[in-house]
Amino acid sequence: MSKQTLPVVDLQAVGCCAPLAVRPMDAEQAAVVAPMFKAxxxxxxxxxxxxxxxVPEMCVCDLTPAFDLSGPTISxxxxxxxxxxxVDSERRGTWVWxxxxxxxxxxxxxxxxxxxxATPAGA
Amino acid sequence: MSKQTLPVVDLQAVGCCAPLAVRPMDAEQAAVVAPMFKAxxxxxxxxxxxxxxxVPEMCVCDLTPAFDLSGPTISxxxxxxxxxxxVDSERRGTWVWxxxxxxxxxxxxxxxxxxxxATPAGA
DNA sequence: TCTCTAGGTTGACAGATTTCGAAACAGGGT
DNA sequence: ACCCTGTTTCGAAATCTGTCAACCTAGAGA
Incomplete structure (x- = not known):
């Protein structure tokens, strides 16, 4: 599953994260972040x-039945x-969390x- | 262009916006918000x-040359x-903002x- | 141990959506 | 009328969504 951190995003390396509304993003940064939004x-x-x-963690066995979709599709x-x-996943015994x-x-x-x-209180 | 508000998102109508991490989204809400993330x-x-x-507003004429893509594609x-x-657009004379x-x-x-x-200061 | 069953993931595939550019078009200035 | 800006239309290539079948892992029982 993903016990050892996957070679996936590497958030730190991006030098990330002035708000969009502050500084335009360079292409490299956009290439890293866009897949997250896309997801x-x-x-x-x-x-x-x-x-x-x-919730703190969620079992796939509780996720799947919430949709009208097959198991493989959810997977x-x-x-x-x-x-x-x-997200991150971990298998514990029979189930994956x-x-x-x-x-x-x-x-x-x-x-x-x-x-x-500053995110208005009532929003 | 879009002087009159398009029949697009209607943010208010969604009853929106408990943070994702607080309450699971129902299908209807997801259907409205997902296109924004997708975009x-x-x-x-x-x-x-x-x-x-x-910036407060941006001319298409400054947007297009920033990419290696054709005008139609940017459009x-x-x-x-x-x-x-x-976003919202408005034509003023020759240019679109x-x-x-x-x-x-x-x-x-x-x-x-x-x-x-609370979004740490240094982040 | 060997087998059976349940939970999840992977691979391969059809059908639907996206992405992009060439060409045509519309709005506005001169 | 002509030119410039930006949008739309249309078609080709690439990507995405969802399913079935096959597979792997873990636990239960004989």
Whole structure:
């Protein structure tokens, strides 16, 4: 699965993350970050992500039945999220558990900060 | 262009935006938000977005030469950003100007908030 | 140990979407 | 009328989505 960190995103190396609204992104940075947004750009994956993100960890066996999709399809979507660096998976016994990678999540959030807009309380 | 607001996203109607990490998204919400992430999921569009977001407004005539792509292609990408509700365009005389829609930007940012993680100053 | 069963992933494939450029078109200035 | 900016249309090539079949791993039972 991914006990040893995959050669995937390498968030640190990007020198990342002035908010989009502050400094334009260079091509290299964009090439690293775009796949993360792309991974979230599918309704199924977005829901998978939100289900995983809203708990400490989530079993695939609870993810799959939430959709009208076959097991392999869910597995493929999870792979996309994994390869984008957004989640991490670990097999424990019979089941496979997914959890978010907070660094990646944080990086995307930071990118979307709108300076001078301290996320209004009521939003 | 888009003087009258396009029947596009309708951010308010979604009842949107508990952070992903707080509550799982229902299918309907995901269907509305996913296209926005999808729009940012291409390196070219991500850079376009960042170029637009980092200034009050941006002329297409300054956007196009920043890429090794034809005019029509850039125009296509801008259309995707527009239809996702992320930017707005306006023709003034000869040139067309693009600017971000802060509400959309804010919505995405809110979705990616990681509660208990007040965006560290240095990040 | 050997087998059986359940949970997940991988590989291969058809059908749908994207991406991009050439050419044609529309808006606006001169 | 002519030129310049940007968009649209259309078609070709590449990529994505979802399924079935096959496979691998782990636990249960004989």
């Amino acid at each position: 979230l750009g599918d309704p199924v994956r977005l829901r998978l992500m939100s289900m995983i993100a809203s 493929h979507h999870l792979k996309v999220l994994r390869e984008a660096g957004l 997914y959890r978010v990678r907070p660094e990646a999540f944080r990086q995307l959030g930071a990118l979307l900060d709108l300076p001078g807009t | 940012l999921g291409d390196p070219v569009r991500l850079r376009l977005m960042s170029m637009i977001a980092s 296509h990408h801008l259309k995707v950003l527009r239809e996702a509700g992320l 693009y600017r971000v829609r802060p509400e959309a930007f804010r919505q995405l940012g809110a979705l990616l908030d990681l509660p208990g993680t």
